Amino acid sequence: xxxxxxxxxxxxxxxxxxxxxxxxxxxxxxxxxxxxxxxxxxxxxxxxxxxxxxxxxxxxxxxxxxxxxxxxxxxxxxxxxxxxxxxxxxxxxxxxxxxxxxxxxxxxxxxxxxxxxxxxxxxxxxxxxxxxxxxxxxxxxxxxxxxxxxxxxxxxxxxxxxxxxxxxxxxxxxxxxxxxxxxxxxxxxxxxxxxxxxxxxxxxxxxxxxxxxxxxxxxxxxxxxxxxxxxxxxxxxxxxxxxxxxxxxxxxxxxxxxxxxxxxxxxxxxxxxxxxxxxxxxxxxxxxxxxxxxxxxxxxxxxxxxxxxxxxxxxxxxxxxxxxxxxxxxxxxxxxxxxxxxxxxxxxxxxxxxxxxxxxxxxxxxxxxxxxxx
Amino acid sequence: xxxxxxxxxxxxxxxxxxxxxxxxxxxxxxxxxxxxxxxxxxxxxxxxxxxxxxxxxxxxxxxxxxxxxxxxxxxxxxxxxxxxxxxxxxxxxxxxxxxxxxxxxxxxxxxxxxxxxxxxxxxxxxxxxxxxxxxxxxxxxxxxxxxxxxxxxxxxxxxxxxxxxxxxxxxxxxxxxxxxxxxxxxxxxxxxxxxxxxxxxxxxxxxxxxxxxxxxxxxxxxxxxxxxxxxxxxxxxxxxxxxxxxxxxxxxxxxxxxxxxxxxxxxxxxxxxxxxxxxxxxxxxxxxxxxxxxxxxxxxxxxxxxxxxxxxxxxxxxxxxxxxxxxxxxxxxxxxxxxxxxxxxxxxxxxxxxxxxxxxxxxxxxxxxxxxxx
Numbered sequence: 001x002x003x004x005x006x007x008x009x010x011x012x013x014x015x016x017x018x019x020x021x022x023x024x025x026x027x028x029x030x031x032x033x034x035x036x037x038x039x040x041x042x043x044x045x046x047x048x049x050x051x052x053x054x055x056x057x058x059x060x061x062x063x064x065x066x067x068x069x070x071x072x073x074x075x076x077x078x079x080x081x082x083x084x085x086x087x088x089x090x091x092x093x094x095x096x097x098x099x100x101x102x103x104x105x106x107x108x109x110x111x112x113x114x115x116x117x118x119x120x121x122x123x124x125x126x127x128x129x130x131x132x133x134x135x136x137x138x139x140x141x142x143x144x145x146x147x148x149x150x151x152x153x154x155x156x157x158x159x160x161x162x163x164x165x166x167x168x169x170x171x172x173x174x175x176x177x178x179x180x181x182x183x184x185x186x187x188x189x190x191x192x193x194x195x196x197x198x199x200x201x202x203x204x205x206x207x208x209x210x211x212x213x214x215x216x217x218x219x220x221x222x223x224x225x226x227x228x229x230x231x232x233x234x235x236x237x238x239x240x241x242x243x244x245x246x247x248x249x250x251x252x253x254x255x256x257x258x259x260x261x262x263x264x265x266x267x268x269x270x271x272x273x274x275x276x277x278x279x280x281x282x283x284x285x286x287x288x289x290x291x292x293x294x295x296x297x298x299x300x301x302x303x304x305x306x307x308x309x310x311x312x313x314x315x316x317x318x319x320x321x322x323x324x325x326x327x328x329x330x331x332x333x334x335x336x337x338x339x340x341x342x343x344x345x346x347x348x349x350x351x352x353x354x355x356x357x358x359x360x361x362x363x364x365x366x367x368x369x370x371x372x373x374x
Numbered sequence: 375x376x377x378x379x380x381x382x383x384x385x386x387x388x389x390x391x392x393x394x395x396x397x398x399x400x401x402x403x404x405x406x407x408x409x410x411x412x413x414x415x416x417x418x419x420x421x422x423x424x425x426x427x428x429x430x431x432x433x434x435x436x437x438x439x440x441x442x443x444x445x446x447x448x449x450x451x452x453x454x455x456x457x458x459x460x461x462x463x464x465x466x467x468x469x470x471x472x473x474x475x476x477x478x479x480x481x482x483x484x485x486x487x488x489x490x491x492x493x494x495x496x497x498x499x500x501x502x503x504x505x506x507x508x509x510x511x512x513x514x515x516x517x518x519x520x521x522x523x524x525x526x527x528x529x530x531x532x533x534x535x536x537x538x539x540x541x542x543x544x545x546x547x548x549x550x551x552x553x554x555x556x557x558x559x560x561x562x563x564x565x566x567x568x569x570x571x572x573x574x575x576x577x578x579x580x581x582x583x584x585x586x587x588x589x590x591x592x593x594x595x596x597x598x599x600x601x602x603x604x605x606x607x608x609x610x611x612x613x614x615x616x617x618x619x620x621x622x623x624x625x626x627x628x629x630x631x632x633x634x635x636x637x638x639x640x641x642x643x644x645x646x647x648x649x650x651x652x653x654x655x656x657x658x659x660x661x662x663x664x665x666x667x668x669x670x671x672x673x674x675x676x677x678x679x680x681x682x683x684x685x686x687x688x689x690x691x692x693x694x695x696x697x698x699x700x701x702x703x704x705x706x707x708x709x710x711x712x713x714x715x716x717x718x719x720x721x722x723x724x725x726x727x728x729x730x731x732x733x734x735x736x737x738x739x740x741x742x743x744x745x746x747x748x
Binding site: 045087088089299330334 | 417422424425426447454455456462463685691694697698707708709
């Protein structure tokens, strides 16, 4: 029996001198060119932007959040609306994160056990259970193109014993998530955990690969650990994921980290980095990050980045955006968000071309030299 | 000597059975079809919207504010940027209000005398003077297409004596503003004051018309007075403004008020009504205003207005926008603002067609019946 999703990932080109590869991930709504960067739309909106704008920046996939949409407005409501794509008017690919990571906030007073994660809903102050089965039912109802399994993400600094327990839960929940698959148009990706203990990572990855998923997310990174440890862990996990499966590094979005990870063989990324930074007045340029609050921008009539082709850079000066931020005008956040997401998507476009032309390492080093030069 | 601006207003059609007329106001940047509605861009931005969006809604003119831009970022800076059009990337017409109305806020601790208006700048706590000459210099430097003279707006409820003094200042400042005209590409409009005392209105209007301006703003209305008083005052002022000059009713923007005023012969309007309401979750529909906070919207999958062709109504449901507002997502304000401004511009388009076809009163009555039916 060959289901459509068994051929859903095609590697178009593998670079000769690095792990970097260009691929095509076929989802129900959209073929996604990889390496791909997904802007974050936790609550069914990429903050401040319309789907039209996100599309114009070259975005093919976004990631929303099952747990947050379950809390509000509810997956049944979105299902009734015709699914998440229709609800938010996005016709590209949608990944939904399970919420295993997003539930780990003090406000939810979360507690894990083998059954799932219990949490307190602030609306009624009552404690509820969030299970792998629910998580898949929610994602099925949302109609996302890729569902992520419920995982248990141990905080940075957890002990071996804590991480061992966490891996057991992640494996158990991974299997149960797959068993609870309920939407034929949806791919299911596992999430690799194991903290930063190589043997735990190894066990977790091998066992999840044994179960067999449509793709693999590398989770639990970029949460406080040193960069070298993060890179080592990515490297290790990449040796364990079958090369013909899509590899998704979760929560990483700074330009240099994207390029480093692509060179190791990562295919998919998501991060709130570009949009969150934009709302906090920080934008990216070829020559590094720029703080739009600096008063030197007040009379700077150049665009954010002279080489950038985004709507913001084609039409507005740093001085104008500085003025808007100073006056707390919402357009400021929009213009900065447009630029930042466009900037990252532009890097991804360039990365894909460079891989095809077997000069990705050269491109990465050139970009890094410029970006880190200041 | 015939300057270009002496022929800058052309009446295309005067309706037979009402005062309504269709005209063309030629400004340096744009021929504006009247009756026209101007969204407010006080601080060089129509709140939450890009110039591209404002243009797509059929907007030909916006109004910004000389006093606010003088305070921040400063008219010299905007002049250095290439003028206000370039600074904010708007290639249509720009009116600039003088600030005579906007300065009347407690925070400015304003005091009028014959020289001008003194106010306290909160940045340094010092008292400054704002004069007609400054006001024209600022607007000249901004490069707006239409400058409004500095006026003195008496609050609703002022005594005859107070209004008499105010009219004296408005006349004095009007003449001085005209004398201080410094930008050949800029039209200069007077502002008619006189509170709601017909004789004061009469004196103020006649004397300003004697001085002779490119157009006339009707000021000091919609600030608390009863509707009938407002309509009476508009009616009176309209008999005093020469019919071949553009008539601009300042600060009025609700659909019914627009149509009523058009029927009396008003050509131009501005108001923060559509954008401010949008940010406060109130949108307009053919069948009246709608509060998007009402929980009945939560599962309403219809667009705000099924007959509306705006981006918001073509792509999103009330349920989605309700969700965005509930989650304090900024996209909510954008989508509601797009709808509201589009809705008003649509009314203006329909009004112009109805006037040309000599059926404006019919259109107005039909619209009012629908709009006020709930």
